[in-house]
Structure formats: C-alpha cells, structure tokens
C-alpha cells in the first residue's frame with residue numbers, strides 16, 4: 001500500500017463523513033508526545049484566568065494557555081471561568097447585596113474594581129479579572145498561544161460575533177495567529193459552529209465526548225474534540241482520529257483536566273494529542289510533552 005492515505009466515504013444516519021486511514025507520517029505523528037496546555041493559565045500556582053497565571057505558565061515554559069471568555073453588562077469581554085463572581089473575587093465585600101453576582105450583571109468598570117487574586121493567596125492580592133484585550137496583549141507579549149473557551153454562550157447571545165470582532169481589532173486574525181496561535185472551543189456545539197461559519201479559517205474545538213456515531217457531524221465544524229479524561233478510551237481516541245475536520249486534517253483530541261502523573265501517563269498511552277492541566281509541569285515531567 002502506498003504511503004498516501006486511503007480514504008473511504010461512509011454514510012451514517014443522515015450525513016456523510018470522510019473516514020481516513022492515516023498516512024505513514026500521520027501514523028507516526030499519532031505517537032508524538034502530547035501538547036501540554038496550561039489550564040486557565042498556570043492555575044495550580046497562580047489565580048486562574050489572570051495575567052499572573054499566564055505569566056506563570058510562561059515561566060514554566062508553556063506556550064499554550066487556556067482561558068474562559070464571558071461578557072459584562074455593558075458588553076465588554078472579560079476572562080473568568082465561573083458565570084458568577086463570588087468564588088474567585090471579593091465581590092461580596094465590594095458590592096454587598098448584589099447577589100447572585102453574575103458576571104453579566106456587572107459593568108466592566110465594576111469588575112475592574114474586584115480583587116481576583118487574594119483568594120489564591122496573600123501574595124496575589126491586587127490581581128484583576130483581565131479584559132480579553134488585556135489578556136490577548138499579555139499572551140502576545142509572552143509569545144504564547146491561546147486555547148480560548150467561549151464560556152456559557154447561551155447566557156451571552158451573539159458573543160461569537162463580539163469575540164471575533166475583538167480578535168480582529170487586536171490583530172489576532174492575521175495569518176500567523178490563525179494558523180499557529182489560536183484555537184476557539186466551547187461546550188456549545190452551536191457556538192463552535194457559529195465561529196466556524198463566520199471565520200472558516202479558525203481552528204475550532206468542541207468540548208465534550210460526542211457518541212462515535214455523531215463524530216462525522218462534529219467534524220464538519222470542529223478540528224478538535226476535547227473530552228474530559230474520565231470519558232475516553234483508546235477506542236474513542238482512535239474513533240476521533242479516524243475522521244478529518246473542516247480543514248482536511250485528521251481530527252485531534254485534547255483532554256482535560258489532568259493534574260496528576262498517573263492520569264497523564266494513562267491518557268498519553270491512549271494516544272491523545274494534547275493534555276490540558278492546572279499543573280502542566282507535572283504532566284510534562286510524567287509524559288514529556290511539548291510547547
């Protein structure tokens with residue numbers, strides 16, 4: 001058999017997907033060490049989703065950082081994981097009586113007043129919830145790469161358009177960023193599809209573990225399938241790898257959130273392409289792993 005891929009068309013309940021046997025190069029690549037991504041920045045060591053967290057990832061030698069993007073009451077994009085502000089900030093002291101402290105109920109100016117570091121340790125006092133603009137600037141400054149999650153898009157109608165507009169304004173949709181330094185992901189398939197339809201050149205990821213039979217449908221708009229580590233097996237990873245995504249490349253799989261050496265070794269053994277971790281140095285020590 002030649003080294004070129006053998007491609008077959010398969011029909012699966014209502015749609016057509018491209019099933020791919022890998023080239024020799026791709027088969028070898030499948031056993032490369034996984035990319036290690038600093039989850040919410042180096043969030044095991046610094047307050048999650050802050051500039052300090054991406055600086056920590058940089059100091060540890062990690063290029064890829066993951067974050068979570070939401071929208072304020074006045075339409076600004078900010079970087080925070082929870083849809084409320086209470087767990088990671090002093091909002092209850094600064095704005096008493098504003099429960100349930102939803103991100104979407106506060107303006108950007110109000111959010112800028114909050115301390116987002118003290119909860120993680122006294123030395124982080126004064127850390128702020130970054131705007132997405134501030135965050136992108138720091139990622140650029142550090143020469144890092146961004147796995148950006150659109151968090152809870154059902155709460156923020158049209159957020160995909162807002163994110164893409166801001167990325168364009170900040171010069172993050174140029175050839176280098178789009179090809180090498182940006183992936184946009186979400187737990188919402190609709191959101192990922194919207195990003196893909198608006199900017200087909202951007203690499204996208206779906207967060208979750210779709211049934212194997214549904215993978216061809218996801219492969220129309222997602223380049224990566226990113227499941228929780230407890231949900232995957234070697235068979236599942238192989239099933240993902242059997243399809244090509246919207247850019248004609250083999251689908252990849254980055255799994256989360258792996259914070260111990262044993263789990264890192266397990267998922268690396270399954271053939272995952274990436275491991276997302278609060279403690280990326282622990283993962284790198286366990287399995288090697290790049291970037």
Ligand code: G3P
Nearest residue numbers: 066068081149207256276
């Ligand atoms: O990137 C994967 C991971 O971030 C998904 O879960 O809840 O930490 O946003 P969560």
Ligand code: CA
Nearest residue numbers: 066067068149
């Ligand atoms: Ca996330």
